[in-house]
Amino acid sequence: MDDQRLGLTAFRERIKISRESSPHHWEASRKLMVPETLQATLPALIQRIQEASLDPIIQERLVDALQQLFNPTGRKEGNQVLKELTGFPPSKAVRALMVWGILNVNEGRESPEVYSGMRWEEILRDASNPYDLLRQTPTPSLLDIGAGDLSFEQELVDHYIPYLRTQRTPLTLHAFDRLIPGSGVGGVYHKNLQRERYLQSFSSEELRFKFWGGMDLETFSKSKGQLSRYSVSTCHAPANPTFAYEPSRLAPEIIHRHLQSTRGNYRKNRYEGEPILEVSHRGHTLTFPDWKFDILGPLALLKFMAQRSCVGILSAIDDEVFWEVLSQLLADDQFRPINEIFTKARLPDIFGKAFKELSAMAVGERKDLSTLADLRDPMPFEVAKKEDTQRSSRFRYVEIRRGTVLEGAPSSFTARQFSQMKEEATPWWVIMVTD
Numbered sequence: 001m002d003d004q005r006l007g008l009t010a011f012r013e014r015i016k017i018s019r020e021s022s023p024h025h026w027e028a029s030r031k032l033m034v035p036e037t038l039q040a041t042l043p044a045l046i047q048r049i050q051e052a053s054l055d056p057i058i059q060e061r062l063v064d065a066l067q068q069l070f071n072p073t074g075r076k077e078g079n080q081v082l083k084e085l086t087g088f089p090p091s092k093a094v095r096a097l098m099v100w101g102i103l104n105v106n107e108g109r110e111s112p113e114v115y116s117g118m119r120w121e122e123i124l125r126d127a128s129n130p131y132d133l134l135r136q137t138p139t140p141s142l143l144d145i146g147a148g149d150l151s152f153e154q155e156l157v158d159h160y161i162p163y164l165r166t167q168r169t170p171l172t173l174h175a176f177d178r179l180i181p182g183s184g185v186g187g188v189y190h191k192n193l194q195r196e197r198y199l200q201s202f203s204s205e206e207l208r209f210k211f212w213g214g215m216d217l218e219t220f221s222k223s224k225g226q227l228s229r230y231s232v233s234t235c236h237a238p239a240n241p242t243f244a245y246e247p248s249r250l251a252p253e254i255i256h257r258h259l260q261s262t263r264g265n266y267r268k269n270r271y272e273g274e275p276i277l278e279v280s281h282r283g284h285t286l287t288f289p290d291w292k293f294d295i296l297g298p299l300a301l302l303k304f305m306a307q308r309s310c311v312g313i314l315s316a317i318d319d320e321v322f323w324e325v326l327s328q329l330l331a332d333d334q335f336r337p338i339n340e341i342f343t344k345a346r347l348p349d350i351f352g353k354a355f356k357e358l359s360a361m362a363v364g365e366r367k368d369l370s371t372l373a374d375l376r377d378p379m380p381f382e383v384a385k386k387e388d389t390q391r392s393s394r395f396r397y398v399e400i401r402r403g404t405v406l407e408g409a410p411s412s413f414t415a416r417q418f419s420q421m422k423e424e425a426t427p428w429w430v431i432m433v434t435d
């Protein structure tokens with residue numbers, strides 16, 4: 001949608017070109033015509049039309065016609081207006097408008113918000129595999145935060161592309177990782193070049209894959225080529241200690257002392273000209289990327305996921321990260337004691353009923369977190385001055401699951417490492433629907 005106000009002839013031509021140039025979106029638009037989905041999608045389409053550079057009379061008539069779709073007395077007249085303005089029969093007119101105003105918006109950036117938060121929640125409650133949400137939306141897209149060796153991406157593609165191919169629906173799959181390609185640290189967690197070539201081998205009508213290296217949450221948000229919002233965002237085995245301690249709850253010196261006592265002394269150094277972090281642990285010196293002990297805290301991750309996706313999936317979360325994440329999702333301040341590190345001895349007192357019921361969960365079991373304690377509403381996400389203040393600041397539904405890998409769900413190399421960590425407790429999943 002450009003700045004020049006379109007008259008009727010130009011508008012009809014634009015609609016026609018949009019439809020013909022995006023056959024995959026035209027096919028996907030069929031799914032949007034299901035009455036329940038159409039009702040949920042129409043407000044977004046009407047908003048797009050109101051924001052578009054159209055002749056005001058065309059704008060007004062289009063909006064009025066769309067508002068009459070579910071009005072028995074005005075539908076016939078509205079259908080006639082749609083046919084007149086688009087050149088298509090009523091049903092195809094609505095589909096063409098969806099392609100132009102929703103699916104093709106911003107030069108091909110699909111909008112996953114054709115469903116309301118309530119609808120995403122309904123789909124998730126019925127899904128044993130949360131990634132099956134990608135089967136349910138006409139514009140499936142996923143962002144992997146901290147993608148590592150791309151093993152999850154390959155599993156995801158092998159799992160879903162055959163089905164999406166039959167639906168003629170392309171999958172947008174984006175991934176980023178903080179490791180800089182070519183760095184001497186990071187080892188097996190670097191992207192696998194063979195997997196990357198495999199993912200790049202698909203036609204864009206089936207898969208739109210892109211990977212960014214050397215990116216963290218902040219720098220990715222400023223990168224080019226990403227979607228403004230994804231159907232799903234996911235993070236496997238969220239990094240510890242990066243997301244294990246919340247800076248708004250714990251003073252830097254407390255975090256530092258705790259890391260020294262549990263991980264060992266650490267210092268910044270250089271290796272072959274590259275900045276690194278050296279950690280003295282049990283008589284050995286371990287080498288990590290220099291940012292390994294940079295603390296962002298779970299709020300930064302939760303904010304990113306809430307504002308960049310309709311559904312956020314944290315998988316294979318270790319115990320330390322999990323309880324810190326949980327403390328930020330629950331409403332009562334009792335779950336966020338100031339300057340107190342969560343220890344196994346204190347967790348039962350701090351989390352009470354929630355701790356008791358969650359700790360008793362079996363592998364594969366799932367719980368609605370709001371049945372254990374009230375969810376935080378709104379979330380305390382800081383908004384930068386230049387940032388869109390309308391972005392989501394709450395989770396309408398949070399589901400907890402237990403286990404390393406869910407049956408039938410794609411997984412990552414990092415997550416699968418838990419099976420070799422005998423001292424680690426069974427990991428967690430946190431699945432969140434934004435509103």
